[in-house]
Amino acid sequence: MYQYDDFDRNFLKERVAQYRDQTDRFLAGEIPDDVFQQLRLRNGLYIQRLAPMLRIAIPYGTLNATQLRKLASISRDYDKGYGHLSTRQNMQLNWPELAEVPDILFELADVDMHAIQTSGSCVRNVTTDQFAGVAADEQVDARPYAELLRQWSTYHPEFEWLPRKFKIALNGAESDRAAIAVHDIGIQLQVDAENRTTFNVYVGGGLGRTPAIGALIRENLAEKHLLTYVEAILRVYNRYGRRDNKYKARIKILVKAMTPKVFGEKVDAEWDLIKDNPQELTQQEIDRINGFFQPPEYRRVPDGSASLASQRLEHPSFNRWVQQNVSEHKQPHYAIVTLSTKATGIPPGDVTDVQMDAVANWAERFGYGEIRISHDQNFVLPDVPQYQLFELFELARAEGLASANQGLMTDVICCPGGDYCSLANAKSIPVAEEILQRFDDYDYLHDLGPLDLNISGCMNACGHHHVGHIGILGVDKRGDEFYQISLGGNATNDASLGKIIGPSFSRNEVVGVIERLLDAYVDNRTNGETFLSCYRRVGIDPFKDRVYVQEPERQSHASAG
Amino acid sequence: MPVLVKDQQIVEDPWQLLETIPDYVPSNAIVPVEQLKNSNANAAWVDGDIEIEEYGDKLSTLDLVAVHFPMFADGRGLSLGALLRKRYGFKGELRAFGQVQPDLTPFMSRCGFDAFVLENELAAQTAIQCMSSMSDFYQGSVIQPEPPYRRKRAR
Numbered sequence: 244m245y246q247y248d249d250f251d252r253n254f255l256k257e258r259v260a261q262y263r264d265q266t267d268r269f270l271a272g273e274i275p276d277d278v279f280q281q282l283r284l285r286n287g288l289y290i291q292r293l294a295p296m297l298r299i300a301i302p303y304g305t306l307n308a309t310q311l312r313k314l315a316s317i318s319r320d321y322d323k324g325y326g327h328l329s330t331r332q333n334m335q336l337n338w339p340e341l342a343e344v345p346d347i348l349f350e351l352a353d354v355d356m357h358a359i360q361t362s363g364s365c366v367r368n369v370t371t372d373q374f375a376g377v378a379a380d381e382q383v384d385a386r387p388y389a390e391l392l393r394q395w396s397t398y399h400p401e402f403e404w405l406p407r408k409f410k411i412a413l414n415g416a417e418s419d420r421a422a423i424a425v426h427d428i429g430i431q432l433q434v435d436a437e438n439r440t441t442f443n444v445y446v447g448g449g450l451g452r453t454p455a456i457g458a459l460i461r462e463n464l465a466e467k468h469l470l471t472y473v474e475a476i477l478r479v480y481n482r483y484g485r486r487d488n489k490y491k492a493r494i495k496i497l498v499k500a501m502t503p504k505v506f507g508e509k510v511d512a513e514w515d516l517i518k519d520n521p522q523e524l525t526q527q528e529i530d531r532i533n534g535f536f537q538p539p540e541y542r543r544v545p546d547g548s549a550s551l552a553s554q555r556l557e558h559p560s561f562n563r564w565v566q567q568n569v570s571e572h573k574q575p576h577y578a579i580v581t582l583s584t585k586a587t588g589i590p591p592g593d594v595t596d597v598q599m600d601a602v603a604n605w606a607e608r609f610g611y612g613e614i615r616i617s618h619d620q621n622f623v624l625p626d627v628p629q630y631q632l633f634e635l636f637e638l639a640r641a642e643g644l645a646s647a648n649q650g651l652m653t654d655v656i657c658c659p660g661g662d663y664c665s666l667a668n669a670k671s672i673p674v675a676e677e678i679l680q681r682f683d684d685y686d687y688l689h690d691l692g693p694l695d696l697n698i699s700g701c702m703n704a705c706g707h708h709h710v711g712h713i714g715i716l717g718v719d720k721r722g723d724e725f726y727q728i729s730l731g732g733n734a735t736n737d738a739s740l741g742k743i744i745g746p747s748f749s750r751n752e753v754v755g756v757i758e759r760l761l762d763a764y765v766d767n768r769t770n771g772e773t774f775l776s777c778y779r780r781v782g783i784d785p786f787k788d789r790v791y792v793q794e795p796e797r798q799s800h801a802s803a804g
Numbered sequence: 805m806p807v808l809v810k811d812q813q814i815v816e817d818p819w820q821l822l823e824t825i826p827d828y829v830p831s832n833a834i835v836p837v838e839q840l841k842n843s844n845a846n847a848a849w850v851d852g853d854i855e856i857e858e859y860g861d862k863l864s865t866l867d868l869v870a871v872h873f874p875m876f877a878d879g880r881g882l883s884l885g886a887l888l889r890k891r892y893g894f895k896g897e898l899r900a901f902g903q904v905q906p907d908l909t910p911f912m913s914r915c916g917f918d919a920f921v922l923e924n925e926l927a928a929q930t931a932i933q934c935m936s937s938m939s940d941f942y943q944g945s946v947i948q949p950e951p952p953y954r955r956k957r958a959r
Contacts, residue, residue: 257939260937264937401886478883528953
């Protein structure tokens with residue numbers, strides 16, 4: 244992974260001191276609230292419903308054991324002993340003290356971490372495939388390019404005060420695990436016929452109030468142009484993006500208003516004028532950054548396939564976990580392990596200090612000290628020898644991190660919702676909790692197959708409900724919490740946005756509705772058909788009928804928003 | 805009382821900014837850009853959202869261009885300043901006025917602004933400190949076009 248040098252460390256040290264000074268001036272009454280709000284947001288600090296929330300950056304979801312231990316100790320010393328893994332592969336602390344945040348940032352800088360640009364109207368943490376570098380279906384490792392973009396976008400003189408937040412995601416594998424279609428900029432990496440890395444650039448995707456799928460505006464962009472091309476996009480957006488209405492300020496609105504074609508032409512015209520400027524990447528820099536992401540010297544490990552097969556036969560729970568949470572590795576005899584945070588009784592993505600320390604230890608014991616955070620809010624250990632899977636499984640089970648549900652319906656993506664967030668219309672964690680409780684039978688879940696269920700507490704869509712195969716959105720109806728349900732969203736290749744099935748439901752109806760939707764799927768599917776492909780084939784009506792027609796006595800909520 | 809910071813120092817402001825053109829235009833007037841052609845002024849002020857493609861050539865010949873920041877978090881003026889310096893080769897004084905918050909001056913300065921109208925003396929002093937709080941950056945800028953990988957990290 245990327246290693247900080249003196250330049251990075253000095254930058255971070257100065258940035259922390261700068262933020263400490265800003266906090267001191269705010270506490271001394273020298274900075275008005277609305278100004279300090281923008282300054283603290285650029286260091287990841289929100290003021291939430293109950294307390295501040297600090298969002299710590301985990302660039303493209305990669306960190307090492309030392310860093311994770313630091314997160315554990317910070318959550319112990321400055322918070323209530325737990326943190327929350329977010330859908331941007333970051334970690335959020337829910338209970339820090341505003342006055343202590345500079346100390347937290349100082350401690351983070353000790354292990355080359357920060358909270359820079361994890362909120363505010365600027366370029367946010369760049370995200371990518373949590374399996375980058377180890378996935379069997381990978382063409383190009385996206386991490387070096389995510390790192391180049393991270394550096395370029397950090398404290399950019401021109402683009403720190405954009406009309407609205409700006410999210411960039413990259414994917415270098417065949418399956419898109421980074422949801423690039425629903426980002427302000429999505430970049431697909433590939434290798435061309437001459438073995439050169441090139442980029443396809445999508446722009447204007449996003450969730451929120453006005454969900455949109457990104458449009459392809461540039462194909463086969465050469466490596467050295469990565470930063471200047473993104474600069475051109477951001478300059479067009481900074482100049483012309485709307486600032487009069489924050490709900491119309493994202494780049495997707497501008498792209499739609501101009502049309503992707505005209506927007507692309509505008510970007511090209513700008514890019515023509517800057518592509519040879521000094522910001523063009525040098526081969527030396529591309530090589531330098533790629534050098535940090537070379538695979539480790541894999542230890543020669545025993546061929547674990549025979550013992551693995553017999554362990555799987557002997558232990559059905561282990562078998563289920565391997566089937567669901569272990570993914571194919573590039574390297575023979577190694578595996579990628581997803582440690583699910585989605586266990587009954589725990590808000591999705593919440594992890595305790597004890598769990599963080601344990602995961603850090605396992606990363607060193609079974610791998611090369613590296614951990615990933617996935618955008619679906621789980622831990623990933625990228626380099627586990629197959630013959631040690633059973634050992635890891637037993638340890639993970641003891642720590643509550645071995646739910647065999649990766650990619651299944653109970654691997655819910657869920658925002659903090661009305662329990663914490665001051666923007667939320669409704670609670671989301673209790674809904675996730677009820678779903679996890681109701682559907683805890685592995686055989687049933689496994690029979691349902693891959694199913695993304697995503698929950699957001701408001702239309703800002705932090706829980707990605709638009710791209711859930713089943714999406715649940717909290718809405719406020721005259722002061723009461725209601726839930727709108729949509730079907731057919733998809734965040735991966737062939738991305739699509741969900742369609743609302745009809746009037747919304749009260750909280751105690753939600754689980755029953757999900758159950759009826761699943762029944763409709765089971766009744767309609769053909770052999771081997773997933774929920775999503777079944778929905779795409781039969782359409783929304785069979786699902787709608789099952790939910791609304793079967794209960795004529797149910798009170799209709801026709802005014803649902 | 806607004807205070808002018810020029811080249812990291814508090815200085816007397818020799819210019820006067822005019823909202824509209826009076827009958828007699830003093831030689832130290834900063835006039836609205838639309839009224840440049842009706843006067844012999846050598847300084848103009850603009851809003852951050854003007855089309856630089858339309859005004860850039862004219863502006864680049866002036867002694868001073870002042871950019872109005874209507875809200876402190878409005879970054880349009882940053883793109884405008886950077887383009888005026890880099891694309892149109894403007895060499896005169898580039899001044900920020902309006903909602904100029906001290907913590908924003910480091911960004912403005914890296915986009916080519918060398919003069920800032922701050923709200924008061926304290927804000928002016930804070931701005932000067934803010935501008936020296938960071939010593940180097942990841943990307944090129946108007947004042948340092950070469951990113952680190954063409955300088956220190958290339959060695």
